[in-house]
Each structure stands twice: as structure tokens, then as C-alpha cells.
Amino acid sequence: MIHAVRREARVFFAFAAMVPKLYLAYNAWVVVEFVVQILFMLVFVAFWRAVYANTTTLGGLDVGQTINYILLAQIVAPLVQSRLVSEFGGMIREGRIAIELLRPVDFQARYAVESLTSLVVFAVQKLPLVLIAGAFLGLRLPSDPAAWGAFALSLVLGSMVLFLTDWMFACLAFYSTETWGLGVVKIAVATFFGGALVPLQMMPAWLRSIALALPFSQGVAVPISFLAGVTPVSDLGALLIRQLLWLVGLGIASRLVFRQAVRKITVQGG
Amino acid sequence: MRRYLSLYGVFFVQRLKILMEYRVNFLIGATSTSFLQIGGVLAMWVVMRQIPSLNGWSFDEVLLVFGLVTISESITHMFADNLWTLGWQYIRSGEFDRFLVRPIDPLFHLLADRFCHDGIGNLLVGTALVVKAMSALHIPFTVATALYLVIAVLTGGAIFIALNLLTASSAFWLVDSIPVTFLVYNTYEFAKYPLTIYGRGIRIALTWLIPYGFASFYPASYLLGRNVGALAWMGPLVAVLFMSLAYRAWKFGLAHYTSTGS
Amino acid sequence: MPVIRTEQLTKIFRVVRKEPGLRGSLKALVRPRFENIAAVNQVSFEIDAGEIVGYIGVNGAGKSTTIKMLTGILVPTSGSVQVLGRDPHRQRVANAREIGAVFGQRTQLWWDLPFIESLALVGRIYEVPPARYRQLLKDFEDTLGLSELLHIPIRNMSLGQKMRAELAATLIHEPRVVYLDEPTIGLDLLAKERIRDFIREQNRGRGTTVLLTTHDLGDIEQLCPRVIIIDAGRLIYDGPIATIKERFGRHREITFETSEATTAIELPRDCTRLAAEPHRLTLRFDRTRTTASQIAAAVMEQIEVLDFSLAEPDLASIVRQIYQGGLREVEGNPRS
Numbered sequence: 099m100i101h102a103v104r105r106e107a108r109v110f111f112a113f114a115a116m117v118p119k120l121y122l123a124y125n126a127w128v129v130v131e132f133v134v135q136i137l138f139m140l141v142f143v144a145f146w147r148a149v150y151a152n153t154t155t156l157g158g159l160d161v162g163q164t165i166n167y168i169l170l171a172q173i174v175a176p177l178v179q180s181r182l183v184s185e186f187g188g189m190i191r192e193g194r195i196a197i198e199l200l201r202p203v204d205f206q207a208r209y210a211v212e213s214l215t216s217l218v219v220f221a222v223q224k225l226p227l228v229l230i231a232g233a234f235l236g237l238r239l240p241s242d243p244a245a246w247g248a249f250a251l252s253l254v255l256g257s258m259v260l261f262l263t264d265w266m267f268a269c270l271a272f273y274s275t276e277t278w279g280l281g282v283v284k285i286a287v288a289t290f291f292g293g294a295l296v297p298l299q300m301m302p303a304w305l306r307s308i309a310l311a312l313p314f315s316q317g318v319a320v321p322i323s324f325l326a327g328v329t330p331v332s333d334l335g336a337l338l339i340r341q342l343l344w345l346v347g348l349g350i351a352s353r354l355v356f357r358q359a360v361r362k363i364t365v366q367g368g
Numbered sequence: 369m370r371r372y373l374s375l376y377g378v379f380f381v382q383r384l385k386i387l388m389e390y391r392v393n394f395l396i397g398a399t400s401t402s403f404l405q406i407g408g409v410l411a412m413w414v415v416m417r418q419i420p421s422l423n424g425w426s427f428d429e430v431l432l433v434f435g436l437v438t439i440s441e442s443i444t445h446m447f448a449d450n451l452w453t454l455g456w457q458y459i460r461s462g463e464f465d466r467f468l469v470r471p472i473d474p475l476f477h478l479l480a481d482r483f484c485h486d487g488i489g490n491l492l493v494g495t496a497l498v499v500k501a502m503s504a505l506h507i508p509f510t511v512a513t514a515l516y517l518v519i520a521v522l523t524g525g526a527i528f529i530a531l532n533l534l535t536a537s538s539a540f541w542l543v544d545s546i547p548v549t550f551l552v553y554n555t556y557e558f559a560k561y562p563l564t565i566y567g568r569g570i571r572i573a574l575t576w577l578i579p580y581g582f583a584s585f586y587p588a589s590y591l592l593g594r595n596v597g598a599l600a601w602m603g604p605l606v607a608v609l610f611m612s613l614a615y616r617a618w619k620f621g622l623a624h625y626t627s628t629g630s
Numbered sequence: 631m632p633v634i635r636t637e638q639l640t641k642i643f644r645v646v647r648k649e650p651g652l653r654g655s656l657k658a659l660v661r662p663r664f665e666n667i668a669a670v671n672q673v674s675f676e677i678d679a680g681e682i683v684g685y686i687g688v689n690g691a692g693k694s695t696t697i698k699m700l701t702g703i704l705v706p707t708s709g710s711v712q713v714l715g716r717d718p719h720r721q722r723v724a725n726a727r728e729i730g731a732v733f734g735q736r737t738q739l740w741w742d743l744p745f746i747e748s749l750a751l752v753g754r755i756y757e758v759p760p761a762r763y764r765q766l767l768k769d770f771e772d773t774l775g776l777s778e779l780l781h782i783p784i785r786n787m788s789l790g791q792k793m794r795a796e797l798a799a800t801l802i803h804e805p806r807v808v809y810l811d812e813p814t815i816g817l818d819l820l821a822k823e824r825i826r827d828f829i830r831e832q833n834r835g836r837g838t839t840v841l842l843t844t845h846d847l848g849d850i851e852q853l854c855p856r857v858i859i860i861d862a863g864r865l866i867y868d869g870p871i872a873t874i875k876e877r878f879g880r881h882r883e884i885t886f887e888t889s890e891a892t893t894a895i896e897l898p899r900d901c902t903r904l905a906a907e908p909h910r911l912t913l914r915f916d917r918t919r920t921t922a923s924q925i926a927a928a929v930m931e932q933i934e935v936l937d938f939s940l941a942e943p944d945l946a947s948i949v950r951q952i953y954q955g956g957l958r959e960v961e962g963n964p965r966s
Contacts (some may be wrong), residue, residue: 130547140570141557146567148423149415156418195378276393277399279486285402295411305414371757378754388744466738468703470755471726627705627721628643 128223135172135227140167143235157300159328162238163299166326169237171294172255173224177217177260177317179286182209182268187277190363199360206265206353212260217254239325248324248334255341256317258286262348263313267358287312293319297328313348318343379480380551387485391592394485401445402489404559405438408560409497425562428504429592430431435497437559437584438490440524445487445533450478452549455539459625461466468626475618507591516591522605524583528556530610531578540621554580559584574598579606632676633839634700634809637710641670641695669695671863672709675916682833682840684871685853692863697809700841712808719819726754727756730805732796734812739784745795749802756803763802770798775827790821797828807839808832814846826852828891857885882916886911886929887937898928 107188132199146168158340159167199205231237240246268285271277289295292314298306309315323329329337387394412434414425425433444451450458455580458478467474498517502509535552539545559580563571574581582603590600647665652793679685687693698704699711702725709716718725739873741746753763770776784792787793793813802810810829814822832838839849842854850857850871857874859867867874883904888893892911897903901915915925922940929935 126544130551137555138557139567141561144565144567144570145422145561149419150421151423152421156415206579261455274392274396275390276396279393279397282400282486283396283403286400286407289404290407295407296414300418301414302417303411353529375754380741382743382747383749385747389742427646462736463735465698465703466736468722469701469726469729471723471757473754482751492750531792562792626703 110288113185121268130228131176131302136230139169139172139231139235143190157297159297161237163326163328165236166238167322167328169231169235170322170326171318173227173231174318174322175294176220176288177257178292178294178314179259179285180213181263181277181281181284182264183271183280183284184277186268186271187275190271192273195363206356209265210258210261212256213330215258218308228360234246240326242331243325244331245324246329249321249328252324252337252341253321255338255345256321259313259348260317261345262345263288263350265352266348266355269355271361272362288314291315292317297323299328313344316344372472375472376476380410380483381592383483398485398488400489400492401442401486405434405490405561408547409434409493423562423565425564427504428501429588430563431497432479432501432591433504433562433584433588434560435494435501436524436588437556437580438494439496439521441556442487442490442492442530442585443521443525444528445485447487447489448479448529448532449484450482451529451536452546454478454536455532455543455545457562459539460543464625474622475615500616502591505592512590516587519604520583520587523581523587523607526607526611527554527579527583527603530607530614533614534610539560540625556583562588576606581608582606632680633679633942634675634677634698634841634847635712636676636700636709637674637711639670639673639696639699639706639711640668640705640708641692641699641704643667643669643842649711651722667687667925667938670699670706670865672859672865672866674709675858675868677839677841677867678840680833680837682829682842682853684850684857685841685843685860686845687860688848693860694811696860697731697811697841697843701729701809702726708923712888713864718885720888727803728805728810729807730800730803731809732793732811732813734815737784737792737796739792739795739799741785742783744781745776745787748784748795749780749799752799753802758803763768766802766804770801773824773831774798790817790824791823792815793825794828797825801832801838804836806839807841808841810844811839812846813842814844814849822846822848828854844870857950874948880904880916880921881914882917883912883914883927883941885913885939885941886926886933886935889934895929895932898925 143165144160146164150155150164154160156164165222185285187193201208207229220330232239264284267280267366274280291309293309298309298315298319301309309319320329320341324331324334373454394574409431412430413427416422454464455575458467464474467477470477507513510569530543531552534547534548536545537546541548542548555578557564558570558574563574563581563585566574571581574585582599586599589596633786644664644666646662654953673692673696685693685696686918695704699706700713700718702722705719713725714728716725739745739751740751741771741914747757750763758766767776774797776794776798777853779787779791779795782791784795787795797813799882805929813829816823826849829842833840840853845849854872857867857869857871858865859874867877869877885905888909890909895911897913898920898922902912903911905912906912909928913925913929926935
């Protein structure tokens with residue numbers, strides 16, 4: 099038993115170790131994404147400064163909190179831009195999916211580990227962006243280590259929530275080959291309802307309730323609000339419990355959906 | 369010229385036949401980009417319903433800016449999307465050689481080869497926004513404004529295509545030109561808002577360096593009766609300038625390709 | 631008048647020499663060291679109207695670089711190339727109207743469209759008059775059997791069907807010169823026959839000049855009275871297929887049947903042993919260095935020979951030899 103677990107762990111590690119290598123291979127992309135994120139930050143800072151020229155608070159947030167929030171949202175935004183659906187699409191098109199499913203490791207667990215590893219790579223990669231935002235764009239980060247801890251914890255859980263959501267969505271690749279378009283729709287919905295464009299506090303009640311009924315804010319708004327000075331650390335417990343509930347629910351749902359979707363190709367023999 | 373127009377028609381009809389083979393995919397692709405724009409508009413609405421104006425611009429006025437740039441983007445998206453994939457889909461696979469043994473211009477062939485339905489969503493959202501903004505702002509829809517709008521949108525589209533062509537030409541050296549194109553293309557985010565909210569440097573850059581300002585802010589200002597001077601009319605000139613610059617870059621890249629074969 | 635003429639045609643590629651590993655990559659980035667490689671080196675030939683010429687050589691010998699210069703895709707580094715009296719690169723469009731090209735397995739047809747739609751689009755690109763287009767479709771029918779293909783999308787075609795479709799699309803504008811790169815690769819015998827028949831028919835009926843690159847000996851033997859061989863960028867043979875044997879068939883094989891075991895035998899000079907069976911000895915020798923009788927004498931001195939036979943090389947083995955780089959050693963030695 100222990101032996102089996104260790105073997106599994108080794109396999110997972112091997113897959114996980116691939117992720118940083120892939121990132122390095124697409125070096126040009128790392129740099130470009132970086133610059134584009136800075137450009138977007140410039141746009142949003144200008145926009146929000148103009149917004150606050152006429153008001154002191156908006157949705158209970160002052161200008162400092164909002165700028166903090168928006169800059170952090172920009173930095174973590176790529177987390178909602180993953181497109182598992184395109185990856186699934188490619189596997190199905192090329193017939194690789196059967197091989198992937200036959201491997202002696204749980205298919206979803208493997209991707210989950212990869213997703214967590216890439217979160218670590220991501221954190222390291224985006225560090226300079228945080229420094230730039232701090233030095234030039236007015237990002238003010240808390241010195242309280244508890245806020246950082248709350249952020250880190252909820253980001254890890256939140257990114258898993260995003261992963262499971264993406265997983266469920268990606269199952270659409272079994273039904274349609276237009277995975278580019280599907281990916282774009284997902285990114286659009288996740289970006290808005292995750293709270294990456296506007297803090298949820300500013301939304302009218304009906305929009306906010308939609309946002310809260312969807313999982314995306316768990317990976318964006320919830321963690322960054324701790325760092326932006328919007329959510330006090332004392333709320334951590336309640337928020338973590340909610341994230342865990344999301345994880346359990348989505349964990350079960352995503353496996354059910356995947357099992358159902360895979361039937362589509364096993365029936366057709368695709 | 370006439371030959372190319374009718375040839376484009378033939379390519380276009382063939383492409384539609386392919387798209388109609390997969391109707392559901394067509395619908396998903398064609399509407400997908402509109403979701404991104406709707407998200408942006410929704411965010412703007414959420415904020416602007418709580419404040420009187422953005423730097424003196426009302427919500428509907430900002431929508432006009434947003435709508436114009438969205439239509440301009442849709443033009444490059446629909447008619448010049450292959451510029452993105454020149455490197456990995458045509459040059460790397462050797463498919464580009466095919467264009468060079470045909471008796472038509474290779475750039476025309478590249479662009480005509482694939483009308484991209486993904487841009488239709490942006491066209492619809494952009495048009496809806498412009499119509500909504502103009503009626504809410506009571507801008508009279510005369511022949512003159514219609515003409516100005518058409519020219520403005522074509523100018524914007526040409527600027528988008530020129531910048532994409534300029535960056536895509538790097539594919540003749542890099543093969544994967546997508547990061548370069550992605551970088552320049554994304555600066556159009558600036559042009560979704562009135563340029564007055566930015567500092568001088570960004571305003572100048574968006575006017576003369578990466579002139580997306582002519583795709584949205586300047587024509588919108590003119591239509592709203594805001595004084596931007598000669599910049600209201602200079603768009604087409606700038607577009608022609610950038611287009612010829614981009615075409616030179618393309619020609620230069622092509623010459624490199626035909627001498628190195630890579 | 632020749633249809634294709636190259637004179638001292640040369641293409642030199644400048645490549646960055648990279649040492650292996652990350653350090654090598656970095657070094658190449660900081661201070662790149664360039665190396666000039668002559669993909670095509672002073673190649674001169676002329677092809678007359680109505681000829682079918684086989685253009686052969688190993689992968690990387692310079693075949694496709696030559697074809698690219700002939701079609702106007704690549705500009706020569708030096709030397710000249712003329713097709714139908716034009717510079718194919720400078721007058722690319724005019725040249726393109728009169729040539730056709732099949733690039734191996736890459737299709738020029740639209741993957742998702744029924745063949746007829748692709749063909750019509752190609753016809754429009756080359757401005758084939760509608761009446762002529764219909765006539766050609768009819769002409770192609772017999773050999774290519776197009777009617778069963780017209781309404782199938784390319785993605786659903788078999789390899790042979792695809793090549794038939796490809797050829798029809800390449801010849802629909804009646805090009806005077808056609809470049810065919812591996813037109814029969816991967817096809818079964820029947821399909822190959824069909825393709826060859828069609829090429830022959832176009833050549834005889836319309837006087838189409840054909841330059842064919844292929845690895846298939848059947849193609850060469852059945853279609854090409856003349857062959858041009860290129861190796862490491864240089865033209866090493868240009869002439870009728872029959873004289874290749876004379877020129878390159880220096881090696882002979884002699885086989886002895888013996889009563890005793892041949893294992894202990896001491897080999898005569900200037901030959902190598904091929905097969906190793908107990909009662910059979912096959913030796914390969916260079917007829918410019920030794921003779922069959924010398925070898926036979928040397929063997930018979932050592933062992934009792936029941937029977938022996940001498941084998942002439944066939945074209946297949948010569949081409950194999952060319953492809954294995956065997957011809958370079960020919961160049962190094964004085965020819966008889």
C-alpha cells in the first residue's frame with residue numbers, strides 16, 4: 099500500500115517537474131505576458147483614478163483599496179485564463195485521449211498536481227510584477243504576515259476551485275470542436291464574475307448574487323481581497339470553510355461530468 | 369483589382385461553405401468574442417452608474433469610444449486573422465510555398481484563405497454600442513455622420529491590420545510571431561477609454577506610435593462635438609502611412625524568406 | 631529550345647553553428663558562428679520541351695532546394711535559372727501561370743470541401759475559362775476517374791484518391807512545366823499505375839514537360855528516359871537511364887557454390903564478402919581494380935568449386951548505392 103502510494107507520488111512528481119520546463123521553453127511568452135499585464139495595469143490605474151476624481155468611496159472602498167485590488171486582480175488574472183478545454187480538444191482530435199486515460203495514474207489527479215505546481219511557478223514568475231506595481235503604480239501591500247498567510251491559503255484553495263471548474267467546463271470539448279470559442283467564453287465569464295474587472299462590492303445586488311453563485315470569485319476576489327486590505331483576516335475562517343465546500347462539491351461534480359462526457363467517445367469509438 | 373475582388377468573393381463563399389458544415393461551431397465561434405466585450409461594458413456600467421462622469425465623459429460617450437474600437441478590431445479579426453498564424457500554420461509547415469507558386473499576390477492569398485467568423489461577435493457588439501450611444505446622446509444620423517462613421521471604422525480597421533501585418537512579418541525570421549503580435553495588439557485596451565484619462569506620454573504613443581487613438585477616441589470626440597482639431601480628420605492619412613510601412617515590412621520579410629527559405 | 635535551363639546554379643545557406651547544450655545555445659546567441667552550406671552547388675542542366683526527367687538524390691542532397699529555385703520560391707545565390715525564358719523569381723506571377731507543382735504529401739486542396747469546390751477555386755485562381763475547365767474535367771475522367779471523387783471532401787479521401795485529386799488540380803490550368811515531388815509515395819501498385827499513366831498521358835498528349843523527384847524506382851524506370859542525379863549539392867550524373875549502369879555499376883557480385891565449408895577461406899584482394907553461408911560464398915568486387923577471373927582463380931586455388939555465377943548490378947542496387955552515399959567513393963577514384 100505504502101509502496102503504491104510512493105510510486106504514485108513519484109509519477110506525479112515526474113509530471114509536475116515538467117511544468118517549469120515548459121514555462122522556460124516558452125520564454126518569449128513569459129516576457130510578453132508580463133509586458134501586456136503591465137499595459138493593462140496602466141489602463142486600469144488611469145481608469146480608476148479618473149473614476150475616483152468624482153467620489154471618495156465606491157461600494158465602500160476608497161481609492162487606495164480599489165487600486166490595490168485592481169492591480170492584484172491583474173496579476174492573478176492569468177489564473178482564470180487557463181484553457182483546459184483547448185487541451186482536451188487537442189487530445190480528442192489527435193486521439194491521444196485514450197492513451198492518456200490508460201496511464202496508470204488518475205487522469206484528473208495528475209492535472210490537479212500540475213495545476214498546483216504551476217501555481218508555485220506562477221507565484222515566482224509574477225513576483226517582479228508585484229514589485230513593479232508597488233514601485234510605480236501605487237500598489238500598497240500590508241506588512242501584517244497574517245494577511246499574507248490568509249492570501250496564500252485562500253489562493254491555493256481558490257486555484258483548486260478554478261481548476262475543478264475549468265475541468266468541468268473542458269468536458270464540453272467532448273461535444274464540440276470549437277474549443278477556441280468555448281475557451282474565450284469561459285475566460286470572459288470567469289474574468290467578470292471572478293471580480294477581476296470590478297470588485298464585487300461595487301456590483302448591484304443581482305449581479306453580485308450571480309457572482310457569488312459562481313465559483314470564479316473563490317480564486318480571484320476572495321484571495322486578493324486579503325492583500326488589498328478589503329477583507330479583514332478575521333474573516334478567514336468563514337471564507338475557508340466556504341472554499342472547502344466549493345472544493346468538495348466541485349470535486350464530486352467534476353468527476354461525474356467527466357465520466358459522463360467520456361462516454362461520448364467510448365460509445366462512438368472515437 | 370477587379371480580379372482580386374471577385375477572387376475574394378470566391379474564397380469567401382468557399383469559406384462560408386466550410387463554416388456551414390459545422391453550424392454549431394460557427395455559432396459558438398461567432399458569438400464568443402462578444403462575451404469579452406459584454407464583460408467589459410458591464411464592468412463599465414457597474415462603475416459609471418455610481419459616478420456622474422469619467423473625466424467629463426458620460427457613460428454613453430464612453431460607450432461610443434468603446435464601440436468604435438470594437439468594430440475596428442472586428443475588421444482585422446474577420447479579414448486578417450491569418451496574420452496571427454502565418455508563422456506556425458503556413459511558414460513552418462511549408463504551406464506558404466504553395467502561395468508562391470500561384471499566380472496571385474501571396475499576401476492577398478494569405479488573407480483570403482480564411483475569413484474568420486470569430487470576429488462577428490465583436491462586430492455585432494460594437495455596432496450595437498455605437499447605435500445605442502448615438503441614439504442616447506441624440507447625435508443626428510445624417511448622411512455626413514454616416515459617411516464619417518464608415519471612414520472612421522475603415523480607418524480603425526486599417527490601423528489594426530497594419531499593426532498586425534507589421535508584427536506578423538517577423539514570422540519570416542522568428543517563425544512564431546504570435547507573442548510579438550499579441551504584445552502590440554493588446555495595447556488597443558487603452559483605446560477603449562477616452563484618451564484624456566491617461567498621461568501625456570500614453571496619449572502621444574496612442575496617437576503617433578501605436579495609433580489606435582484614431583480607431584476610437586478621435587472620431588468619437590469629433591462626433592460628440594469635442595474639439596480635437598485636425599486629429600479628427602487625420603485618421604485615414606495615418607492609416608495609409610502605417611499600412612505602407614507594414615507592407616514594406618512584409619515585402620522585406622518576404623525577400624528574406626525567398627533568400628533563406630526559412 | 632530548352633524549357634528549363636540552369637547554369638552554375640548555386641544556393642548557399644548561412645546557418646548558425648550551435649554547440650550542443652544550454653551553453654552552446656547561449657554562445658550561439660551572444661556570438662553566433664556562421665557556416666555556409668552549399669545546398670545546391672554549380673548545377674547546370676537543360677531540359678527540353680516534352681521531356682520527363684527524373685531528379686534523384688538522397689534527402690538533403692539539394693533536390694527540393696533546386697525545385698524551389700525553379701518555381702521561383704527561392705532566389706539563387708549565384709548562377710542562373712530560366713524557365714520558359716523567364717527568371718522564375720523576378721517574374722514570379724507570369725511563371726506561376728505556366729507551371730504546376732505537387733509538393734509530396736502536402737495538399738493544395740481545401741481539407742473540408744468536396745473536391746469539386748476546391749477544383750473550381752483553383753480554376754478561378756488560374757483563370758481557366760469555364761468551357762476549357764469543363765473540357766479538361768472530361769479529359770481527365772478516363773485516367774483519373776474523377777467523377778467518383780468530385781463530391782468527396784479531401785479529408786475523407788484515401789491516399790491514392792488524394793493524389794489523383796491533387797494531380798487534377800495541378801494540371802487544370804494546363805501548365806507547360808510540371809514539378810512532381812514524390813507523386814506515388816505511399817500508394818499501392820494499382821494506384822501507382824494510375825498516376826504514372828496519367829503523367830505519361832499528359833506528357834504525350836499535351837507535351838507537358840515533367841520534372842519528377844522520386845525515391846520509387848518504378849517511377850523512374852517507367853516514366854523517365856533521362857535521369858539527373860544530385861548528391862551533396864552537386865550534379866553527379868545527367869543522362870539516359872541505361873548508361874547509369876555502365877557508369878556507376880563498377881561493382882560486380884560473384885557467387886561460388888562449394889562442396890566444403892567456406893568459413894576458413896582467405897579472401898582474394900580487393901573484394902568483400904557478402905553472404906555467409908556454409909557452402910556458398912558471395913563476393914563483391916570493383917571491376918576497375920580486379921577482374922572476375924583473378925578472383926575465381928584465387929578462390930579455386932583454395933577450395934573445390936561446384937558452380938559459380940556472376941551478377942550484373944540492376945538499377946535498384948545502383949540507386950540504393952547512390953542513396954547510401956556509395957557514389958562519393960566513386961568520385962574519389964579515377965574513373966575507367
